[in-house]
Amino acid sequence: MHFSHSELEHEIQMFLSEYLKDKSEETCGTYQRALREFQRYYTVAHSWFRFRTQDIEQYKLYLSQYKKLSQVSVSTYLTSIRRLLDYLVAKGKLATNPAKKVKGNRRPTAHTAGTLSEAEAEKLLNVLATEKPQDHRDLITIRLMLECAASEHELVKANVMDFQKSAGGYRLFVQGKGKKSKSEIVEMPAALGQEIERYLLRRENVTQSSPLLASHSRRVSNQRMTTRAMRYRIKHWLEVAGVLRDNITANSLRHTAAKLWLERDKLSLEEIQRKMRHGMISTTQIYAKNQG
The missing domain is CATH 1.10.150.130 (Tyrosine recombinase, N-terminal domain)
Structure with a gap:
């Protein structure tokens, strides 16, 4: 034909x-x-x-x-x-x-992005500041990735209305990869939810449809952050903390969350699958193999 x-x-x-x-x-x-x-x-x-x-x-x-x-x-x-x-x-x-x-290539059995050790993650969190609005936003971004395994894709699409307080604490409705609606939930510690509330209070003209994580540059103030800008800011803080390596990227923070849940908190693979919003347990099992 x-x-x-x-x-x-x-x-x-x-x-x-x-x-x-x-x-x-x-x-x-x-x-x-x-x-x-x-x-x-x-x-x-x-x-x-x-x-x-x-x-x-x-x-x-x-x-x-x-x-x-x-x-x-x-x-x-x-x-x-x-x-x-x-x-x-x-x-x-x-x-x-x-x-x-014609067969496609096999799925990788290991993630290409590296992970931080528990000590390195603590070092990163300790250098973060809140004096400037953009620094406060970065602290929240990094904590959502490190503590809740939120992804860049989920965070740049998040609006204020997606952040909610419930009887059980705080949660963020997110649009997962390949999804058309914000049907998945990121659960977060109460302290992080309260930090987000403080960040939103210091911003001006915030509505329910405003981006949860906004740009604070003069040119595009209060507009939605881009993935590129988010990566740039995270790289900045990784450099400040002295934990940036060739295989450490913004995506490494999400992988670090899974690693710490597995190694430090001893969570089951099923629980980590739920918290990371993986569709298949085989995706989650990659983390266990990496610890092999």
Whole structure:
């Protein structure tokens, strides 16, 4: 089977509008990026590409060897192709889906981001300040990651209305990865909930729809923080604390939370799975293997 450039572009757009209509913003972005890459590849390969298994294998090599994507990214891009070709088979445009015979790469059995030791985590917390609003926000951000395993993605999307006090303490409703709504809950210690209340009181013009963690720069004051800005600020504090290494990133703080729950607090894998909001216990088991 062969498609012209315009035919393939049309089919991809139809697929995206139909398949992604109920998907999260993050999932939509992932599929759009992956299929744009496939379109670029097809522009060069269209003279010989005929949607055969060997053609998909060749595309997989292109992603890993030429584009140098990680194993996880290659698998994600192949999944997008697999779903697209399923759609084309259902429409009668293809007889079979050749991508089904091309295996993705195995899930990693260890996290690439490192973790902090308990002493390093304490050192980081001890250098944090609250005098300036942006420092106060950073303290809350880092504590939500270290104590509650909140992720960058969850925190940049959080609004004031998502932070609630209940009979059992404080909690934050978050939009998990791949989710379309804020249906998951981050439980937090009372002291951290009270710290968030103090931070919100010092801000001006705060409404329920305001971002929970706001920018405090003059140019975009009270606007939502970006992931990039959040990473920059966390890196700053990791440097100040003297615990920054090549494999330590903002995401390391979430992994550190799981490590401390496992090693220090002796929580079960099932309890850690719940607290980290993992869909599968196999994801949580990676932490246990890392401690091997």
